[in-house]
Amino acid sequence: MALAVGMRVLTRALLRPWARGLRAAPGRTGPAAGGGDGVRCFRSPRVLVEPDPAAGVAVVKMRNPPVNSLSLEFLTELLISLEKLENDKTFHGIIITSDCPGIFSAGLDLTEMCGRDPEHYAEYWKAVQEMWLRFYLSNLVVIAAINGISPAGGCLLSLTCDYRVLANNPKYAIGLNETLLGIVAPFWFKDTLVNTIGHRSAERALQLGLLFPPAEALRVGVVDQVVPEDQVQSTARSVMAQWLDIPDHARQLTKILMRKPTADRLLTERDADIENFVRFICKDSIQKSLHAYLEKLKQKKG
Numbered sequence: 001m002a003l004a005v006g007m008r009v010l011t012r013a014l015l016r017p018w019a020r021g022l023r024a025a026p027g028r029t030g031p032a033a034g035g036g037d038g039v040r041c042f043r044s045p046r047v048l049v050e051p052d053p054a055a056g057v058a059v060v061k062m063r064n065p066p067v068n069s070l071s072l073e074f075l076t077e078l079l080i081s082l083e084k085l086e087n088d089k090t091f092h093g094i095i096i097t098s099d100c101p102g103i104f105s106a107g108l109d110l111t112e113m114c115g116r117d118p119e120h121y122a123e124y125w126k127a128v129q130e131m132w133l134r135f136y137l138s139n140l141v142v143i144a145a146i147n148g149i150s151p152a153g154g155c156l157l158s159l160t161c162d163y164r165v166l167a168n169n170p171k172y173a174i175g176l177n178e179t180l181l182g183i184v185a186p187f188w189f190k191d192t193l194v195n196t197i198g199h200r201s202a203e204r205a206l207q208l209g210l211l212f213p214p215a216e217a218l219r220v221g222v223v224d225q226v227v228p229e230d231q232v233q234s235t236a237r238s239v240m241a242q243w244l245d246i247p248d249h250a251r252q253l254t255k256i257l258m259r260k261p262t263a264d265r266l267l268t269e270r271d272a273d274i275e276n277f278v279r280f281i282c283k284d285s286i287q288k289s290l291h292a293y294l295e296k297l298k299q300k301k302g
């Protein structure tokens with residue numbers, strides 16, 4: 001309980017400055033391409049939003065180089081952008097994509113889970129939960145235009161979407177590969193994958209930490225469509241047009257009908273899930289293997 005209250009205070013304190021930054025941002029940028037009615041492109045340091053008001057669609061570009069890892073600040077900015085778009089009646093759909101060449105998202109930011117204190121881990125995990133809940137239950141149509149590799153948390157983000165279009169490049173693997181890092185995908189990661197590809201395929205994918213190349217990803221159903229790299233954005237837009245043709249109210253209620261039981265499970269176990277995460281991540285053995293993994297990533301270059 002104390003943890004929950006503390007987290008709320010921390011999250012509010014964290015959100016306020018970013019919210020102010022975002023509100024101030026529109027004046028810094030020019031009108032969006034195609035935004036002829038005064039709706040402007042807005043950005044936070046790590047999220048660029050390109051609105052197409054005529055279509056009722058906004059493209060949300062993740063720009064947290066080098067690998068779009070989901071740091072606390074980045075998650076916060078993503079959530080604020082989503083909230084702004086949800087609160088603006090102009091928009092009915094968003095396309096989430098990457099501005100970092102070849103990488104959709106490298107997943108959760110390992111530096112947020114390594115060498116920090118338990119309070120930080122709790123704060124971070126709450127932000128990850130929030131990202132999942134808010135994207136998974138968004139009343140907007142959310143389409144992922146996956147233009148790069150997408151392991152673990154990057155895959156999770158795309159699994160929260162209503163539809164996934166993946167660029168046909170053998171390097172752009174996607175999957176929940178947590179076991180390869182010696183960590184365990186939490187139950188709500190697992191539930192989201194099961195809801196997408198079914199129990200048997202999810203069990204195999206999770207135990208083996210499979211990262212699917214495009215053809216495999218399509219076959220198993222992790223993504224809905226694989227297209228040539230230069231057609232990812234245009235395909236996402238034409239799919240969006242089909243989804244926006246459906247009466248919005250009926251579509252939104254159907255989405256909630258399908259997703260609420262899964263979301264409710266986390267909502268009722270949220271504090272326990274944070275406590276489990278903190279206990280797990282604080283273990284010496286887990287810290288050691290995360291450190292070793294990060295070092296391996298860094299040494300790859302030299």
Ligand SMILES: CCCCCCCCC/C=C/C(=O)SCCNC(=O)CCNC(=O)[C@H](O)C(C)(C)COP(=O)(O)OP(=O)(O)OC[C@H]1O[C@@H](n2cnc3c(N)ncnc32)[C@H](O)[C@@H]1OP(=O)(O)O
Nearest residue numbers: 066069106107108109110111152153184276277280297298
């Ligand atoms: C009970 C409850 C239980 C709860 C149990 C807990 C559950 C936790 C669930 C975890 C979910 C996750 O998402 S865990 C994260 C999983 N993600 C991954 O395994 C991906 C790791 N990254 C990669 O494989 C690669 O970086 C890849 C994305 C392919 C890009 O390769 P490139 O060659 O282009 O780039 P690199 O040189 O590798 O990386 C560039 C820099 O980015 C850094 N970097 C790369 N990925 C990073 C990341 N995820 N977080 C931070 N930093 C990262 C590298 O260290 C480099 O840093 P510098 O050298 O300083 O520049």
